[in-house]
Amino acid sequence: MNTQERTFSIVKPDAVAAGNAGKVIQLLTDGGLRPVAMRMMHLTTAQAEGFYAVHRERPFFKDLVKFMTSGPVIVQVLEGENAVARNRELMGATDSKKAAPGTIRALYGTDIERNAAHGSDAAATAKDEIGFFFSGAELATLG
């Protein structure tokens, strides 16, 4: 069965600022997720609020938006076998301090907020998040 799918990824401002973006992307690639679109950008407040709108009632929302707009990020579309779940596995738990050894968040995150990477949590979310940042014409076709 062909289970190739796409997911959406962000290398967050902490990882970019620390010079770890290349290493995060390499770990994802080595883990079987190929970038099919990639862009560096500095999120506006409106973009960060819109992207994380599902969390707008949470107590950490304001801080999260501040963090996500604190510096440039790298937004990516990744393709591979079970890409959504695979990306979450490679990132590790939300709280960097609890993330399994060797995962992106354990290696390059600091805590539950500054956690180096974002990954879509389901196929439907991935579709929405890809559409939020990329047009169809920007997505490379890998055959």
Ligand code: ATP
């Ligand atoms: P992401 O959506 O960024 O991939 P996630 O799905 O693992 O992360 P969510 O619950 O969706 O976790 O939270 C979104 C982001 O909000 C987290 O990645 C983290 O940066 C921040 N966050 C989550 N929980 C907290 C918290 N309790 N305190 C501070 N920040 C938090």
Ligand code: MG
């Ligand atoms: Mg999430």
